[in-house]
Amino acid sequence: MADKEKYMINIQGKLIEVSEDVYYAYFRMERQERWQEEKQLEHGVVSYDALDNGEVVGAESVTDVDAPSPEDLTIAKELKDRLHHAIAALPKAERELIHALYFEDISAADYADQVGMTHRGVNKQRKKVLSRLRMFLDFIGSFC
Numbered sequence: 001m002a003d004k005e006k007y008m009i010n011i012q013g014k015l016i017e018v019s020e021d022v023y024y025a026y027f028r029m030e031r032q033e034r035w036q037e038e039k040q041l042e043h044g045v046v047s048y049d050a051l052d053n054g055e056v057v058g059a060e061s062v063t064d065v066d067a068p069s070p071e072d073l074t075i076a077k078e079l080k081d082r083l084h085h086a087i088a089a090l091p092k093a094e095r096e097l098i099h100a101l102y103f104e105d106i107s108a109a110d111y112a113d114q115v116g117m118t119h120r121g122v123n124k125q126r127k128k129v130l131s132r133l134r135m136f137l138d139f140i141g142s143f144c
Helices: 020-042 070-088 092-103 108-115 119-141
Strands: 007-011 014-018
Touching (some): 007 020, 070 092, 070 119, 092 108, 092 119
């Protein structure tokens, strides 16, 4: 009777006998991994970990293209400060309306119920206040 062929794989320096299916699956997987590494080398793909040095973690040294620039952050802060200054200059009732609708996320209908106005009245007041804020911000912007 013919000897049955033995299938062996090397795991941590030891030869382990496995079935034919396991043997071929193991080497297909190993070849797939080698192919992926070859493709990465061919296309110049580098792991962030390869950029690590003693002082800097590689992933931290790559800039985030989606992050706003320092200039954009400065402009946004300036606009925010101007807006808050303009809101502070509004009469108390208008300040409360803007605060409720835009900072507390209260709907116009809910705010109308809270203050005893109609939904339409709140929307009309909101448009009037926003128009006044725009004019104030334009006025402030002309001095900067």
